[in-house]
Amino acid sequence: MTRALIVNKDESGQVNSEVREVGEDFLGEGDLLIDVAYSSLNYKDALALAGNPGVVRNLPIIPGIDAVGTIVESDAADFQPGDVVVLNGAGLGERRHGGYTQRLRIDSASTIRLPEAFTPEQGAAIGTAGFTAALSVDALLRQGVKPGDGEILVTGSTGGVGSISIHLLKQLGYTVVALTGRVEEYGDYLRDLGATEVLDRAALSGQGKPLQQARWAGVVDSVGSHTLVNALAQIKWGGVATACGLAQGADLPGSVLPFILRGVQLLGINSVDAPLELRESAWALLAEQLDTAVLESFTEVLGLEEAAAAGAALLAGKRHGRAVVKP
Numbered sequence: 001m002t003r004a005l006i007v008n009k010d011e012s013g014q015v016n017s018e019v020r021e022v023g024e025d026f027l028g029e030g031d032l033l034i035d036v037a038y039s040s041l042n043y044k045d046a047l048a049l050a051g052n053p054g055v056v057r058n059l060p061i062i063p064g065i066d067a068v069g070t071i072v073e074s075d076a077a078d079f080q081p082g083d084v085v086v087l088n089g090a091g092l093g094e095r096r097h098g099g100y101t102q103r104l105r106i107d108s109a110s111t112i113r114l115p116e117a118f119t120p121e122q123g124a125a126i127g128t129a130g131f132t133a134a135l136s137v138d139a140l141l142r143q144g145v146k147p148g149d150g151e152i153l154v155t156g157s158t159g160g161v162g163s164i165s166i167h168l169l170k171q172l173g174y175t176v177v178a179l180t181g182r183v184e185e186y187g188d189y190l191r192d193l194g195a196t197e198v199l200d201r202a203a204l205s206g207q208g209k210p211l212q213q214a215r216w217a218g219v220v221d222s223v224g225s226h227t228l229v230n231a232l233a234q235i236k237w238g239g240v241a242t243a244c245g246l247a248q249g250a251d252l253p254g255s256v257l258p259f260i261l262r263g264v265q266l267l268g269i270n271s272v273d274a275p276l277e278l279r280e281s282a283w284a285l286l287a288e289q290l291d292t293a294v295l296e297s298f299t300e301v302l303g304l305e306e307a308a309a310a311g312a313a314l315l316a317g318k319r320h321g322r323a324v325v326k327p
């Protein structure tokens with residue numbers, strides 16, 4: 001038996017979650033069985049905990065898009081019992097059971113060994129948010145954006161993706177400007193992370209002109225909608241934006257002018273289905289650049305029973321930084 005948090009619907013269609021014991025047959029398929037040390041709480045987990053049908057495809061489901069743990073059984077040649085591994089996305093907590101459980105079956109195809117630089121708790125604190133931040137920063141590096149090219153704008157900056165992006169960019173020597181809806185409350189937090197300036201998100205959240213005064217060499221966006229469109233309209237010639245999220249909206253109500261008049265590039269970031277090569281590259285960047293003391297300064301540890309309430313608070317915009325979930 002294993003203890004897990006399960007999201008389900010009752011007869012009236014009401015979504016509920018409960019922590020209970022399930023048998024190993026409940027855990028589904030996969031060539032690795034792991035003892036989960038930690039999962040984490042991401043925006044998508046908060047949606048799953050609320051039963052959002054856009055995230056959870058089947059009910060009942062164990063949420064948790066991240067899992068860090070030790071292999072107990074392996075049918076994969078590359079992994080042995082005792083290996084400490086990390087898996088981000090790959091359908092966990094969406095198309096199949098995720099990490100809010102003591103034991104979990106996963107597929108080796110998207111699984112990597114946790115870099116030795118990190119404890120399992122730190123690996124989960126990084127989680128999908130940090131992995132996505134690293135994929136985004138890695139994408140800017142691959143496109144040749146250099147610290148000397150100018151400022152980088154990070155949107156949704158108090159969130160998990162935003163916070164870790166600011167830190168990684170600062171570590172790499174970039175000048176970072178943070179965009180947030182909570183300047184008063186978290187301005188100091190963002191400056192401590194490495195932002196040289198903190199801007200109110202209201203400046204970019206409404207409809208703007210298709211081309212605006214050029215300022216940014218790069219943008220790491222997790223917000224979408226008007227914010228991303230305005231950020232694109234403010235990118236300097238040849239600059240690059242990454243888009244991973246939709247905290248403001250999934251729409252992109254803009255024009256092609258930044259692309260055809262300033263050679264701006266827009267790169268999509270997908271952590272769920274990222275191939276192994278990109279996963280290894282992003283985790284290597286994290287291992288090289290991330291200061292674990294900084295990570296721990298904005299990470300909270302939650303039990304399974306606390307996850308649903310924390311998810312609701314996250315959706316209400318009342319959290320910041322990262323939370324790990326200990327099953």
Ligand SMILES: NC(=O)c1ccc[n+]([C@@H]2O[C@H](COP(=O)([O-])OP(=O)(O)OC[C@H]3O[C@@H](n4cnc5c(N)ncnc54)[C@H](OP(=O)(O)O)[C@@H]3O)[C@@H](O)[C@H]2O)c1
Pocket residue numbers: 042043044128129132155156157158159160161162179180181182201205222223227243244245246247248269270271272314317319320321
């Ligand atoms: N593509 C992928 O693979 C991938 C992976 C991870 C995450 N994501 C997506 O990226 C986004 C961020 O994820 P996360 O885990 O960092 O979430 P998070 O911790 O909840 O952070 C989201 C941040 O967005 C800002 N925000 C919230 N509502 C907003 C609004 N209406 N308008 C503008 N900004 C708003 C808030 O920052 P401020 O208060 O500082 O403004 C909030 O802290 C989510 O949409 C998530 O689904 C995508």
